[in-house]
Amino acid sequence: MDIIGIIPARYGSTRFPGKPLVDIGGKSMIQRVVEQCKKSSALKKVVVATDDDRIFEHVKELGHEVYMTSPDHKNGTERCHEALKLVNDSYDFVINIQGDEPFIDPKQIDLLASILNRKTEIATLIKNIDDIEDLQNPNVIKALKADSGLALYFSRSPIPHMRNIPTEDWMKSHQHYKHIGIYAYRVDILAKLVTLSPTPLELAESLEQLRWIENGYRIRTAITPIETVGIDTPEDVEKALKQMQL
Template sequence: MDIIGIIPARYASTRFPGKPLADIGGKTMIQRVIEQCKKSEVLKKVIVATDDERIFNHVKELGHDVYMTSADHKNGTERCHEALKLEGGSYDFVINIQGDEPFIEPEQIKLLASILDRKTEIATLIKCIDHLDDLQNPNIIKALKADSGLALYFSRSPIPHMRNIPTEDWMKSHQHYKHIGMYAYRVDILARLVTLSPTPLEIAESLEQLRWIENGYRIKTAITPIETIGIDTPEDLEKAMKEMPL
């Protein structure tokens, strides 16, 4: 099974412009993401897909593989697809690794790779929710899965809704999961995903993966015990550096 890791990295960000180049203990954020990906040892190759010359030149100077992609892409899935076409070669799966997760654990990438097989269309990770505040936070995406592991739905709201149970007891009555935003796509499926138009559920929740579910694609999930820390603001980075060893 040949898997390529692609890291979409945009310079423009409303809340944290230029964050892929932010310094984290003497290394840039994008450098740390690349290095963590390569430690997983399950990726045949790791490449960065960017739309900015500053990021492109920096990654090149570090000696890593990078492609300049269109600034018009609406999401990381589209950017991954273009980078894969530019790369060429023969791969079975693409793993899309978020460019703003410098503390991603190689074990998470290995876990995602371990559930891939020829029948897998899309795969992702989920994690048990341990705190009621997280369950109620609309910025934390919740996931609902079948016993088979296939995703049933993703939402910004708590799912399932625990009818006739006090909110404070929801955590005791059902195991809730949150979504970890790393995807594996079978290469032929990725080519189809980028042709799909936005769907009503996707628009309602502002969640791209609902477009895939509405179009009948199956998303396999694996449960990780490892927390991830995405960096959306300078304050997130400051907090993460206090909590995470470098």
């Protein structure tokens, strides 16, 4: 199977405008993301999809492939779909890699690719939750899966709710999972996802993947042991720099 990695990179951000171009240890964030993705053995090609001339020119100067996409896209899924149409080649799957994770491990991309087959519609990664604070943090997205690996639900709330068990004992009573925001889409499924309208559960939780589940699409999951570090605020850059020094 041929897989393309697409990295959506917007300039506009409420909390951190221009973050794809922020310097992290001598390299821009988007440069680090691209370089990490290109270490994956699963990707035939890696491209950046942006809506900003500054990011476009920067990535182009670095010698990487980049495409200008509409500023009107509501999410990375739509941006990936447009970029795929601009690429002059055909692929079986698209892997959508977050443009704000400069230290994404290529092994995570390879793991996600390893669970793809002709019947796979959508796939993503989850990770064990080992900290009660993560379980209770609404910014850490929780995931439920079936024994088959298919995702059942995603939520900002702790799921499942452990009835009649003290909150401090939840971690001992059940293995909870958090969602790692990297997606693989079969190309024909991606074309259908971008036509869907927002759904009640999606609007309630503000989670796009619930739109897909509500419309009957199946999301396969794989469990990764690797933690990810996203950059959402200027303060996160300082944390990332400290991590580089470890």
